[in-house]
Amino acid sequence: MLKLKYLINNVNLAEMLLGNWxxxxxSIDMFKYYRISSNAIYPFQVRGKTQFLRFSPKSEKYKENVLAELEFISFLRSEQYGALETVVSKxxxxxxxxxxxxxxxxASVFKCVSGVQISKTEFSDKVIFSHGKALGKLHKLSSVYNPAKNKRWSYRDVxxxxxxxxxxxxxxxxxxMETKVLRDYFESIPINNSNFGLIxxxxxxxxxxxxxxxxxxNVIDFDDAMYHWYVMDIEQTLESLQDFIPTEMFQLKKQIFLDGYRTEYNISDDMLSLLPACKRFANLYGYVRILRSADEHLExxxxxxxxxxxxxxKAMKNKSSCFGIEI
Structure with missing residues (x-):
């Protein structure tokens, strides 16, 4: 998440950056549909087709991480994976x-992907199965991926x-204390090509x-990609699904998601035991990102x-409820 001072709409900045494409x-009128979180995203059109300008202050990003993200996206697309497509500047x-x-x-620009956000579907079994299948295929490709130039950071770097x-x-x-607890715990988990990679x-x-x-x-927003156990992606996805699926239906939908995942890539029940620790990693990372973002006050x-x-x-309070407890 960007520092709060960077969340304010700046159309002049967006138009200046877009001039490079x-x-x-x-279509500048579409800027009113902007959103800002970890990046500023402004929609626009080229010959009537929607694209998205993404930008952030250099102080908020590691250049190697950004370049590694773009390299990974290029690899996925070369393997016919449904990832968003970048657009080169002038x-x-x-x-x-x-x-x-x-x-x-x-700054970078990306083409609009086809389809509808899963959050706006009815979460049918077909959609949930496809969601799981897409994540399984991503991990299958990641397991054989070796970056040619730039490498994303890992959970250790985080x-x-x-x-x-x-x-x-x-x-x-x-x-x-939670940082130490998680570091010690993850150091005890074996890493191999089948369970750990770029997520x-x-x-x-x-x-x-x-x-x-x-x-x-089709998948967008690889901005947070990192090297981690693949089960980390599963935990984050299931956590997201819980926000949309009624509690009484969740276990069934979870199984459908995992069934879809396993059509592309295998995940053992032993690895799924990491789900609680992965949730705590996400909570800690989210907590500290908010802490850093919200620390500075504007006049x-x-x-x-x-x-x-x-x-x-309020979100920080919820995320910190288990800090320091032994895993």
Whole structure:
């Protein structure tokens, strides 16, 4: 999540960055449908077809991570996987670095994928099965993937980042303890090519689109990808599904999802035992990202930002409920 000061709509910045790509000038009106979280996303059109400008301050990203994300996407597409497609700039680059009046920024553009977000479907067995199948295929491809140039960070790097971030928050002793608990626990879990690799990390219902015509899924937003146990992706996905599926139906839908997954890739019941620890990893990572994001206060903050801050504080409380407890 970006620092809160970067969540404010800046149409002039978006238009300046978009100037590095072709676009339909009238489609700038679509900027009103922007969203900002871990990146700023602004829709626009090229010859009537929707694309998305994605940008973030350079201070908020590691360049190697961004380049590694784009390289992984290129690999997936070369294997006919349903991943979003990048669009090169006028200068022929997938990622540009731009000095602006608002600071230095990274920017990329992506084409719109086909289908409808799974979060907007009726969560039929067919859709859930396809969702699982798409994740299984992703992990199957990841298990044979070797980056040619850039490598994404790993869960160990994330825990190091969490530890270093908490240095600036000496009162966050329980979060620091949770970091140690998780590091010690994960160090005891065997790593091999079949259970560990580059994961999406955010394979939630808003980032996966079901295409009725092909009866398959298309995936966006690889921005949080990291090297982790594949079960981490399963945990995050199931957590997302729980937000949409009635409690009494969840176990059935969970099994359908896993059945779909196993048509492409095998996951043992032993590995599924990591689900609780993976949830705690996600909670800790989310907690510290919010902590860092919300730490800085702006003068005359708009009402919506004050309201968001309150929601984030509540989310932090929920995420920290198990901090420090032995796994």
């Amino acid at each position: 072709e676009y339909d000038e009238k 200068s022929g680059e997938e990622l540009i670095e731009v000095e602006t009046p608002w600071g230095e920024y990274y 825990l190091d980042w969490i530890h270093d971030t908490l240095v600036d928050f000496p009162h966050e002793k329980s979060a620091l 999406h990390y955010d394979f939630e219902c808003d980032n996966v689109f079901y295409d009725e015509v092909s009866q398959s899924c 005359n903050e708009p009402e919506w930002l004050e309201s968001l801050r309150e929601k984030l504080i």
